[in-house]
Amino acid sequence: MNILLTGASRGIGAATLAALEASAHKVSGHSTKGGDGLIAADFSDPAAPRALWEAAVEKLGRIDVLINNAGIFEGIDVDASDDEWHDAWGRTLTINLQASADLCRLAIQHFRTNGGGRIVNVASRAAFRGDSPAHWHYAASKAGMIGMTKSIARGYAAENILAFAVAPGFTVSEMTEEYLTGRGGEKVLADIPLGRVATTVEVAETIRWLATEAPPSATGTVIDVNGASYVR
Numbered sequence: 508m509n510i511l512l513t514g515a516s517r518g519i520g521a522a523t524l525a526a527l528e529a530s531a532h533k534v535s536g537h538s539t540k541g542g543d544g545l546i547a548a549d550f551s552d553p554a555a556p557r558a559l560w561e562a563a564v565e566k567l568g569r570i571d572v573l574i575n576n577a578g579i580f581e582g583i584d585v586d587a588s589d590d591e592w593h594d595a596w597g598r599t600l601t602i603n604l605q606a607s608a609d610l611c612r613l614a615i616q617h618f619r620t621n622g623g624g625r626i627v628n629v630a631s632r633a634a635f636r637g638d639s640p641a642h643w644h645y646a647a648s649k650a651g652m653i654g655m656t657k658s659i660a661r662g663y664a665a666e667n668i669l670a671f672a673v674a675p676g677f678t679v680s681e682m683t684e685e686y687l688t689g690r691g692g693e694k695v696l697a698d699i700p701l702g703r704v705a706t707t708v709e710v711a712e713t714i715r716w717l718a719t720e721a722p723p724s725a726t727g728t729v730i731d732v733n734g735a736s737y738v739r
Contacts, residue, residue: 508719509567511560513537513610514577515545519629519678522711523576530715535563535570537577550577550602556609560617569621572718573614575607576629578648582641596644603648608655615659615668623667627717628656629710630729632676636737649674653729660727669726671717676733677704701734 510527514520515536527534537559541547546566548559564570579602583595611626618624633642634649652672659670677695695704710732717730731737 508532508571510534510572511563512574519710520576522707523714526711526715550606556606560613572625574627578603599644604651618668626670628672630672630674632733672729675710676736699734699736
């Protein structure tokens with residue numbers, strides 16, 4: 508399959524890129540700054556999603572799967588100024604939700620002319636249970652992603668356009684390792700019945716399966732990968 512993967516430079520994205528390439532799929536990866544064969548696109552720019560899509564189509568010829576993994580996790584205090592508050596919400600929703608929605612729209616248009624395709628959106632446990640007081644906007648963006656995924660699944664299944672989502676909890680990555688080895692890690696682990704956080708490889712394998720093997724009847728599914736720290 509030919510696959511466009513956003514946020515492929517580190518963490519879950521890098522693990523997903525490795526898993527897909529190991530399965531002999533052709534992947535066009537993305538990161539904000541590019542490099543190492545990745546296409547550069549800064550999703551804070553409203554024109555970036557279309558530019559990325561067009562570059563990926565040019566590189567791959569056609570796209571069979573879109574994986575929206577790119578996102579930011581930046582806090583904002585409730586006592587911040589109005590301007591700071593609005594800037595934080597605008598930036599998070601633009602990068603986490605609007606860019607993903609733009610790419611989903613372009614994917615649907617492309618899939619319609621190619622007999623169908625798959626979309627996998629990487630959301631978060633926060634979409635269902637919320638997040639910290641500094642991350643309302645992050646939780647809202649991921650909840651929006653879940654709603655978008657279900658709408659796509661319901662709206663386009665008859666055209667063989669399938670949509671899935673993954674909702675990881677706290678995940679081991681280069682961004683979280685320091686926190687987990689410090690005092691904050693004890694609080695995180697106490698909240699996970701499995702006794703450990705998920706690895707990026709575990710999340711990547713879930714994404715790979717949805718992108719390439721999950722049965723069509725599973726369209727609209729959201730898979731939790733959180734060690735039972737939140738069950739629905």
